[in-house]
Amino acid sequence: MADELALRIQRFDPSMEERPHLERYAIPLKDGMTVLDALIYAKDTLDHGIAMRFSCRMASCGSCGMKINGRPRLACETQLKDLRSSTVTVQPMDNFPIVRDLVVDLESFFSKHRSVSPHLVRKGDEKEQESPTGEYLMTPQELDSLVQFTYCIKCGLCSSSCPTGSTDSLFPGPQALAQEFRYLQDPRDEAREERLDLVDTEHGVWRCHFAGTCSAVCPKGVDPALGIQLLKRHVMAARSPFRRRRERKGAKVFPNPNEDLLRKD
Amino acid sequence: MATNKRGVAGWLDPLHLNIERWAYVFQRVTGLAVLAYVLGHIGDTSFFVGGPFGEGPSPSSWSSDLSVTENAFGHVVLVMVVLVVVYHGINGIRLILSEYGMIFAKPSRPDYPYKAKSLRTVQKHLIWVAIIAAILAALYTGGTLFG
Numbered sequence: 160m161a162d163e164l165a166l167r168i169q170r171f172d173p174s175m176e177e178r179p180h181l182e183r184y185a186i187p188l189k190d191g192m193t194v195l196d197a198l199i200y201a202k203d204t205l206d207h208g209i210a211m212r213f214s215c216r217m218a219s220c221g222s223c224g225m226k227i228n229g230r231p232r233l234a235c236e237t238q239l240k241d242l243r244s245s246t247v248t249v250q251p252m253d254n255f256p257i258v259r260d261l262v263v264d265l266e267s268f269f270s271k272h273r274s275v276s277p278h279l280v281r282k283g284d285e286k287e288q289e290s291p292t293g294e295y296l297m298t299p300q301e302l303d304s305l306v307q308f309t310y311c312i313k314c315g316l317c318s319s320s321c322p323t324g325s326t327d328s329l330f331p332g333p334q335a336l337a338q339e340f341r342y343l344q345d346p347r348d349e350a351r352e353e354r355l356d357l358v359d360t361e362h363g364v365w366r367c368h369f370a371g372t373c374s375a376v377c378p379k380g381v382d383p384a385l386g387i388q389l390l391k392r393h394v395m396a397a398r399s400p401f402r403r404r405r406e407r408k409g410a411k412v413f414p415n416p417n418e419d420l421l422r423k424d
Numbered sequence: 425m426a427t428n429k430r431g432v433a434g435w436l437d438p439l440h441l442n443i444e445r446w447a448y449v450f451q452r453v454t455g456l457a458v459l460a461y462v463l464g465h466i467g468d469t470s471f472f473v474g475g476p477f478g479e480g481p482s483p484s485s486w487s488s489d490l491s492v493t494e495n496a497f498g499h500v501v502l503v504m505v506v507l508v509v510v511y512h513g514i515n516g517i518r519l520i521l522s523e524y525g526m527i528f529a530k531p532s533r534p535d536y537p538y539k540a541k542s543l544r545t546v547q548k549h550l551i552w553v554a555i556i557a558a559i560l561a562a563l564y565t566g567g568t569l570f571g
């Protein structure tokens with residue numbers, strides 16, 4: 160590995176400039192250095208004006224998502240030596256408006272997350288929802304069928320990498336849809352019909368064509384693409400003509416189409 | 425604030441990304457190619473009944489139309505058609521199966537280094553099946569047309 164890294168940072172102030180440009184910084188390399196370390200060095204010693212976002216430095220807070228050599232990654236988790244290149248280019252995440260340099264506006268991302276009601280919904284007595292009288296239990300198998308989706312740190316990498324997101328602003332994106340699956344799959348949740356109606360729309364779950372990039376770039380193994388495909392399965396089972404026929408015959412209880420996820424191998 | 429959306433370029437750029445993303449790009453492009461072919465083919469076969477503006481069946485216009493593909497360029501086009509149709513069809517089946525959640529491993533607790541399970545299962549092999557089948561079918565067609 161060379162002793163020096165050429166770090167090219169995309170600079171852009173939309174209030175003053177027409178278009179972004181890349182600026183080059185020479186960074187002295189150290190063992191174990193991450194892209195975030197290189198950025199902090201550049202900001203501390205070479206150019207205080209670089210706008211960037213970070214906090215935990217340990218892949219927990221989800222603030223340092225950016226495009227590194229063309230691929231969305233967390234800067235704090237990306238070791239320079241793993242990039243195998245003496246030139247590293249960092250750019251802000253796609254699909255979100257740029258505030259300045261590497262900082263993007265995640266407001267639409269969080270509002271889409273909120274739009275899927277990312278919490279357990281219990282019908283009936285509101286007091287019970289606010290102050291439950293007991294525990295709502297689930298089996299370990301039920302937990303296993305959704306736990307990976309709870310690991311999301313809301314970094315936005317998945318939604319920034321989604322090709323649908325590059326043209327459709329109304330698409331909820333992989334993060335929100337994976338959370339929708341997480342609650343639909345939860346046996347304690349009671350908003351099944353509302354959740355299905357929310358995603359079975361023109362700009363909903365069917366806009367996913369399984370490019371899988373969300374899962375490839377997710378730093379936490381959430382695998383949103385898997386959640387979205389299993390969500391489609393929920394929708395199809397609910398809309399199936401067989402179900403409607405059984406409904407006419409008076410059947411009330413319908414099995415979760417993803418019940419096989421609960422089987423022990 | 426700059427919107428930073430890449431538009432259609434965002435669909436078509438799989439660089440630095442996973443093979444499923446490449447499969448997605450090919451699926452879009454081959455879909456358009458198949459659509460163009462089908463439209464052309466409908467116009468083309470209409471010569472059998474006298475052309476789009478003709479009156480009644482006309483075997484002579486049909487055979488003159490057929491002769492359009494009876495040359496090296498026409499053969500190359502037909503080989504390409506086989507290539508894109510076979511790829512698009514098999515990858516399409518893969519996508520249908522994935523929408524039924526049938527070709528994935530079950531969700532489970534993720535372990536470091538957190539490789540996505542959905543990208544490591546049968547669905548990935550099916551992409552290679554689509555590519556290899558398309559190439560073999562195109563080679564067979566080429567062999568038949570040029571042989």
Ligand code: SF4
Pocket residue numbers: 221310311312313314315316317318333334337373376377378379380381382383
């Ligand atoms: S699903 Fe993964 S990539 Fe998407 S926001 Fe959550 S942690 Fe980040």
Ligand code: FES
Pocket residue numbers: 213214215216217218219220221222223224233234235236
């Ligand atoms: S700084 Fe918190 S995830 Fe990178």
